[in-house]
Every structure is written in structure tokens, then in C-alpha cells.
Amino acid sequence: MRLRFILSEIGIGLRRNLSMxxxxxxxxxxxxxxxxxxxxxxxxxxxxxxxxxDKVEVSVFLCPATSPEPTCAGGEVTEExxxxxxxxxxxxxxxxxxxxxxxxxxxxxxxxxxxxxFGDQSWASVATVEDxxxxxxxxxxxxxxxxxxxxxxxxxxxVESVQDQRRLFDRLFLVIDRATLLTGGLAAVMLVAAVxxxxxxxxxxxxxxxxxxxxxxLVGASTMFIQLPFMLEGAxxxxxxxxxxxxxxxxxxxxxxTDWLGGTVSWIPYVTTSDVLTVAPLLVAAGILLAAISSLxxxxxxxxx
Amino acid sequence: MIKFENVTKVYARGARPALxxxxxxxxxxxxxxxxxxxxxxxxxxxxxxxREERASAGKVFVAGKELGSLSSWKVPQLRxxxxxxxxxxxxxxxxxxxxxxxxxxxxxxxPRHQILSTVPDTLEMVGLAGKEKRRPHELSGGEQQRVAxxxxxxxxxxxxxxxxxxxxxxxxxxxxxxxxxxxxxxxxTTVVMATHDxxxxxxxxKRVVELATGELVRDQSRGVxxxxx
Numbered sequence: 001m002r003l004r005f006i007l008s009e010i011g012i013g014l015r016r017n018l019s020m021x022x023x024x025x026x027x028x029x030x031x032x033x034x035x036x037x038x039x040x041x042x043x044x045x046x047x048x049x050x051x052x053x054d055k056v057e058v059s060v061f062l063c064p065a066t067s068p069e070p071t072c073a074g075g076e077v078t079e080e081x082x083x084x085x086x087x088x089x090x091x092x093x094x095x096x097x098x099x100x101x102x103x104x105x106x107x108x109x110x111x112x113x114x115x116x117x118f119g120d121q122s123w124a125s126v127a128t129v130e131d132x133x134x135x136x137x138x139x140x141x142x143x144x145x146x147x148x149x150x151x152x153x154x155x156x157x158x159v160e161s162v163q164d165q166r167r168l169f170d171r172l173f174l175v176i177d178r179a180t181l182l183t184g185g186l187a188a189v190m191l192v193a194a195v196x197x198x199x200x201x202x203x204x205x206x207x208x209x210x211x212x213x214x215x216x217x218l219v220g221a222s223t224m225f226i227q228l229p230f231m232l233e234g235a236x237x238x239x240x241x242x243x244x245x246x247x248x249x250x251x252x253x254x255x256x257x258t259d260w261l262g263g264t265v266s267w268i269p270y271v272t273t274s275d276v277l278t279v280a281p282l283l284v285a286a287g288i289l290l291a292a293i294s295s296l297x298x299x300x301x302x303x304x305x
Numbered sequence: 306m307i308k309f310e311n312v313t314k315v316y317a318r319g320a321r322p323a324l325x326x327x328x329x330x331x332x333x334x335x336x337x338x339x340x341x342x343x344x345x346x347x348x349x350x351x352x353x354x355x356r357e358e359r360a361s362a363g364k365v366f367v368a369g370k371e372l373g374s375l376s377s378w379k380v381p382q383l384r385x386x387x388x389x390x391x392x393x394x395x396x397x398x399x400x401x402x403x404x405x406x407x408x409x410x411x412x413x414x415x416p417r418h419q420i421l422s423t424v425p426d427t428l429e430m431v432g433l434a435g436k437e438k439r440r441p442h443e444l445s446g447g448e449q450q451r452v453a454x455x456x457x458x459x460x461x462x463x464x465x466x467x468x469x470x471x472x473x474x475x476x477x478x479x480x481x482x483x484x485x486x487x488x489x490x491x492x493x494t495t496v497v498m499a500t501h502d503x504x505x506x507x508x509x510x511k512r513v514v515e516l517a518t519g520e521l522v523r524d525q526s527r528g529v530x531x532x533x534x
Contacts, residue, residue, distance in 0.1 A: 002411075002414050005411045005412075211395070211397060212397060212408075214395070215395060215397070215408065215409070215412075215456075216412045217381075217384070218355070218384065218389050218395075219384065219385070219388075219408075219409040219412060219413060219456070219457075219460065220380075220381040220382065220383070220384035220385035220386075220387075220413055220460075221381060221412035221413055222378075222381045222413075223377075223378065223381070225412060225413075225414070226412075
């Protein structure tokens, strides 16, 4: 009896304020889509870090015949200097950080890969073997230990520069981070709008049923019994909104990321629909929390015993 | 059943008290008329019994409980022992007579079979048998007030509070309502009725409590409306 009665009360309330209910659903939908997008962007960064940091190397470029660097004052790198660098990398405090063996790229090999990459460009035709650097390519067991390795080799005679490829990605990650901040900010604004809208909806619903709640109070219905239909109304609308957000993100990832982006630029590890399902409980929980906060704020004022 | 000990109620700070040190004792099964001019404190008295308001000073006892120290989550339990009827009926316009009365039981979580058995009994008792499916606007004023009384009484409360129940009704209809309230009183229910209707008070010859500007000025058993008669 109780359950059926409460359910019918909820149905009446939702239908009576249909346009408000729909707006609550839409606002929760939009705000939680932003929240979900922010979460997915962060997941995207994690994925790229996992995938790329394993592949990146520290390149130690050695002096070519002519170079403005003071460490290259002695002209092209000599065999002794190379050996000194190898020895330095074999020191016990550095060696464990490095995946052995260290790969050495000669000028000729560098020129070959340069030709392969840019050979069809007109500006590249003036380059010669002598313009290339020979280099050590060092793979790190832990990419974050870059600085330790760099300190050992940089500044040595015969080393022109040390470059960490991670630096190249960091700029991309910064862009994605900023995008996350932006979506997060928009999400926060929309969440405030959602709370206010749910609050207003519950208030309207409570006011339009003042007669009923008045009689309920009079005949001794418990506070819980009086307030539950209103709370559930908000919760149902918010849950529907959050499920729509999950659905929207799922479609977005499937068609925009997996099918479209994945088809065009395939070398990036993208977020997948299973990542959407990972964030889904978070979104639904956020939706319900939203409704709960709004209910608590409103009902204590509009349906007191 | 209802006991006031030096009860004072002040609504706004500095204002004249709505009730001023009122002491009163209503026994179980009594029928009491509460009379007095508008603003004399009748409604405040009823609101204090329902604990819609708390006394500013003094103690209010209802059904053995002191309301000042009653925690708010126990208030619904208290109100289940009190029925209330008002001048404006307060029925739900989109519900039928049966649904209006059943509503009072539904919202306190009574099981379905109990509702299906008690509501028709109560409707028959107030003289509305056969009108279960009507809506309030299809009924006369007297019939609407009977629905309201049925709703107040369907849970068999120990106390029935009536705030000018005949205020909107003609004398003949009012008499019918009074007969009904008298019957309910005879089942052992304590009835407190605030009223302006001198004819009814004079006719019924019950206990009369008169309030004037918040003070209890008369408490007379088998009394009449005006003290000078």
C-alpha cells in the first residue's frame, strides 16, 4: 500500500510539473556530460602517457664538425669522448636507470633517416652527412628519472645537447589539461544551474501540493513519508539526466573518437566506450548527489512538520 | 485528556499575548465549546493542542504527553490521536469522497485491507453511504463537512478538534453536523469545538469555556453562549 501510494504520488508530481521535470533532466544531462568529458580527457592523458612514455628515448646528440656550443669547441666528437660517455652511463648509480644496450646512431644512419623523412622537401636537399649529429639513444627504465641521466652526460666535452622526447609530449598534455580545466569549469557552472533548477522544481512541486501535505501533517503522516515523494521526484529526474549523459558520451566516443578520429589518426591510443562505462557510475552518483543536496536544502524549508 | 497549565502564547515579541496564562483541564470523553470573539485565542488554543505551535510559557499536556518536551519526530504520532475539522473543510478536490477519507489512512501507512474495511464504515456513520464516488464539488456544504469529519474520525482518534465546523453552513445543516459530533462524542471521543454559533451552544447545553483577549473568563458546565443570559 505504502509503496504503491508513494509511487502514484511521484507520478502525479512528475506529470504536474512536466516542463520543469524535462528541464531538470536536460540540465543534469548537459552538466554531467561536461563532467564526463573532463574525466575522459584525463583518462586520455593517462593512456597516452602509458603508451608513449615506454617508447620515448633520451637523445644525446654528439658534436658535429662545426657547432657553436662551447662543449664542441674541439670540433667533431672523438672516440675517447664517446668512450668517456659510455663509461659515465655504466657508472653504478646511472646504469640501473637505463635499458641496456644503449643504441648508437652514426651520422650516416641519421642522414638516412633524415632523407627518408624529409627527402622530398626542397630545403632538405642541401643537407649533407656532415650536417648530421651522431647520437646515443638511451631508453630509461623509469622515464621520470630523465634528469639524473641528463646531468651525467650534459656539459661533457663532445656532447652538443641532450634532448628528452617527453618534452615534446608535455606540450600536448598541457593543451589537453587546459581543455580539462575548461570543461571542468563549464561543468561546475552547469552543476550550480542544475542544483538551482532542481531546488526550484521541488519547491514548485511542494507548493502545488500544499493542500495534500497540509492534510498529511494534520493526520500525522511522518516527515519522511511527506518528503519522500519530492526527494524521489528530484532523484528520478537527475538519474534520467545522468543516464542520458552516459549515453551521450558513449555515442560521442564511439562515433567521434573510435570511428572517426581512430580512422584518421591511428597512432594515438584513444579512450574507448569501456572507459565511458568506467566513468558511468561516477556520473550517476553525481546526479543522485545533486538531487539529494537540492532536496535537503528545499524540503527542510517547505514541508516542515 | 487535554490539560493547560498557565499557558501563554506570544507570536511576535512585544505583542499582546494570544493566550495569557490559561489553565484548563478537559477530561476524557468530554464535549467542550470554546467560545469568544475573533482574536480571543480560540484558534491558538487548538493549534497548541495539535502542536502546530509551542507554548511560550506554561505546559500543555495532550493524551498524557507534555508537548513542550516532545521531540518533533514524535509529533506525527501525537497527531494520529487527534482528529481535526475546519470551517473550510480542507478536502482534496481531485479525489473522490472515498479517496479523501482513505488518504488519511494511506499516509500513515495503514494496510489496504484495513482501509477497505474502515472507510465504508466511517462513511456510513457520517451519513454518506452511497456517495463514495462523488467528488467534493458535487456535494453540498454539509456533506463536504461530513466528509471532513469522516476523514478526521476514520483513524478513531481520542480527541476531535473542531474549528468553527458550522461556520459556513445554514442552521438546519449545522444541526445535523452537531448531531453527528454528539454521536462521535458518545463513542468516548473527547470533542473540543471552537464556535461563534450561539444557537448551537445554547441548544447543546455542554461545557462552555470562554476566552476574551487571550484570557479564560468563564468555564461553565452545561453553559450557554453569552454569559449575561
